[in-house]
Amino acid sequence: MAGEQDGAREHDVAGAAGATPVVGFVGLGNMGRPMADRVAAAGFELIGYDRAGSAERCPEGARPVSGLDELAAGAELVLVSVPDGAASVAVAAGLAGVPADQRRVLAVVDLSTIGPAAAAEAAAVLGGAGIAYADGPVSGGTSGARAGTVSLMFSGPGEVLNRYRPVLAAISSNVFHVGDRPGQGQAMKLVNNVLSATALAATAEALAFGRSQGLDLALMLDVLNVSSGRSSATDDKFPNRVVTGTYDAGFTTTLMAKDVSLMAAEAARAGTRRELIEAVVARWRAVDDDLAGADFTRIWPWTLGADHPR
Numbered sequence: 001m002a003g004e005q006d007g008a009r010e011h012d013v014a015g016a017a018g019a020t021p022v023v024g025f026v027g028l029g030n031m032g033r034p035m036a037d038r039v040a041a042a043g044f045e046l047i048g049y050d051r052a053g054s055a056e057r058c059p060e061g062a063r064p065v066s067g068l069d070e071l072a073a074g075a076e077l078v079l080v081s082v083p084d085g086a087a088s089v090a091v092a093a094g095l096a097g098v099p100a101d102q103r104r105v106l107a108v109v110d111l112s113t114i115g116p117a118a119a120a121e122a123a124a125v126l127g128g129a130g131i132a133y134a135d136g137p138v139s140g141g142t143s144g145a146r147a148g149t150v151s152l153m154f155s156g157p158g159e160v161l162n163r164y165r166p167v168l169a170a171i172s173s174n175v176f177h178v179g180d181r182p183g184q185g186q187a188m189k190l191v192n193n194v195l196s197a198t199a200l201a202a203t204a205e206a207l208a209f210g211r212s213q214g215l216d217l218a219l220m221l222d223v224l225n226v227s228s229g230r231s232s233a234t235d236d237k238f239p240n241r242v243v244t245g246t247y248d249a250g251f252t253t254t255l256m257a258k259d260v261s262l263m264a265a266e267a268a269r270a271g272t273r274r275e276l277i278e279a280v281v282a283r284w285r286a287v288d289d290d291l292a293g294a295d296f297t298r299i300w301p302w303t304l305g306a307d308h309p310r
Helices: 008-015 032-041 068-074 085-096 116-127 141-147 158-171 184-212 217-224 232-242 253-270 275-291 296-304
Strands: 023-026 046-049 077-080 107-110 132-135 151-155 174-179
Touching (some): 008 158, 032 046, 032 141, 077 158, 107 116, 107 158, 116 132, 116 253, 132 158, 151 184, 184 253, 184 296, 217 232, 232 296, 253 296, 275 296
Parallel strands (some): 023 046, 023 077, 107 132, 151 174
Antiparallel strands (some): 132 151
């Protein structure tokens, strides 16, 4: 576990210890809404905001607001679940732009997958306004968000984690403190997602070959899941989303293409090898070009198109 840091932001958070925090939630979409539901169900007072309509998307019992200024005035902790880095930085700027005497917010935990660079930018924007920032991207899909079983990769001051751990525990049964520096949680999430993306794409190709040889799909999965080829694709996505025909993992081809592209960009910045990552990026971009935001498990029927030009 990363060591805790001292500093002005932590003193602010520590000073709030003792009272149950009012929680703000920004972004009530496919992932944000079920996580917000869990926070509200755990008994925390919740204020919700979503650009697409707060009243329609807020959990039952939560208070919807029409803007970030109203949310900042009422919430001590703000959780963010938005699609990309630009949206996260915009949220940070909106919160930081509320005059200090008109806001209550002390800390922001960003649950989105936005990459290390955007996390650092959001942290700088909020830090300039005296608001602590941590990135805490989650993994586990919409089913994990509903069940509270997502993993949460927290990177930020230990004092922030300690103060708000009960809130985060409502969302995740697997909270990891992966670092103190903004963006380290994002790095961990990109490592996870590129492996997940690679496993799913490779499994689809391998199973397509097996099927061409007359092998039964369900039987192949049974063999793989007690053999060295086992992965999250063989023991979860294919049995639960593909074989069933539901294709309802709750994560889109567009988001997967975005995440692996972020990983490739960060690997280039870091100077680490990325030949395989670039191949995975090309595959998911091609899938999304054709499927346009479909559930990412639909890479299976896409892969079966043997005459596909890509």
